[in-house]
Amino acid sequence: EEVNGPFAKMVIKLYYMPISGPCRAVLLTARYLNIHLELIEVNLLKREQIKQDFIRINPQHCVPTIDDDGFILWECRAIMQYFVNKYRAGHSVYPEEPHLRANVDRLLYFDIGTIVAAQVEVTASQIVFGVTPDQSKLDNLKDKLRILDGILAENDFVAGSTLTLPDISIAAYITTLAAVNFDIYKFENISRWIKRLKSTLPDFSEINEKNVTRYKQMIENGEFRKVYNPLYQYYKSKR
Ligand SMILES: N[C@@H](CCC(=O)N[C@@H](CS)C(=O)NCC(=O)O)C(=O)O
Structure with missing residues (x-):
């Protein structure tokens, strides 16, 4: 079953900035696990993270932040753990034992x-x-x-x-x-x-x-x- 691929009903949105270390960690993980993301750039140099629309999603105004069908999560390591727990359970990248x-x-x-x-x-x-x-x-x-x-x-x-x-x-x-x-x-x-x-x-x-x-x-x-x-x-x- 294609849980999260090109034909998934909802694509996970990633709010990110390409140069950011924690964003690169999330992107590398998604790429490795073959999890499809819709990329939404937040330009921190233009202070876009403190715009009302983004503050409403993440009051801590940091990237990376994901929106998975209304489920909002930030902190790159928590996002990486969530990817495995939800979409790739049992994968050796985050072992269950x-x-x-x-x-x-x-x-x-x-x-x-x-x-x-x-x-x-x-x-x-x-x-x-x-x-x-x-x-x-x-x-x-x-x-x-x-x-x-x-x-x-x-x-x-x-x-x-x-x-x-x-x-x-x-x-x-x-x-x-x-x-x-x-x-x-x-x-x-x-x-x-x-x-x-x-x-x-x-x-x-x-x-x-x-x-x-x-x-x-x-x-x-x-x-x-x-x-x-x-x-x-x-x-x-x-x-
Ligand atoms: N501990 C967080 C750090 C996130 C973070 O500091 N992001 C920076 C960019 S690298 C940011 O969004 N800064 C803008 C702000 O905090 O307003 C994580 O690992 O995801």
Whole structure:
């Protein structure tokens, strides 16, 4: 039965921006699982996420957000888990066996709570305001990537010998570091793993690499600073 394909009654809508890391994670997952999405671009540089129509859908005004026949969901990892639970139950990318799933869940929390937390400390002010990150924040990120590199010294993929959801969410995020000239490829196991993902995930270059390059160009053109710097100066003056 074609649950979600070209002849499905309802197509899942994805509100997204192509350069966004969590959006790339959702797109890579949908492509890998062959889940058809209707793409609706929300241009964050035009502040389209705070328009009333979008705020009504997602009061947290962030992408990625999906609308599956009226069911609204955001947070990329929750969306990826939902895709499998609802449309590809039993798929090895999010295993059902309790111990295997617990391990995959642990890595999804490691991703959002440890890797992304450390990465955002380094990249957010750099991307948005052009501020050089503190050495202590860079060192912290390197520590976390060293832990990831250690995990990948043992296994081909983060949760073991096969691809699971945290491979996709972690890779989509950390490859963004190229956009701020932070070299993740000096971590040998991470580097080999990214190569492995390129040959495992269909359209990895098109969905991920191309948009990281585009992201880098936008940062270098000052496109984020133009939009956000006046706001930054304003809030700083209020402190
Ligand atoms: N934890 C969220 C992060 C989502 C997020 O921060 N999205 C950014 C783009 S990468 C966004 O929409 N920012 C606009 C805003 O928050 O107004 C996820 O993993 O989906």
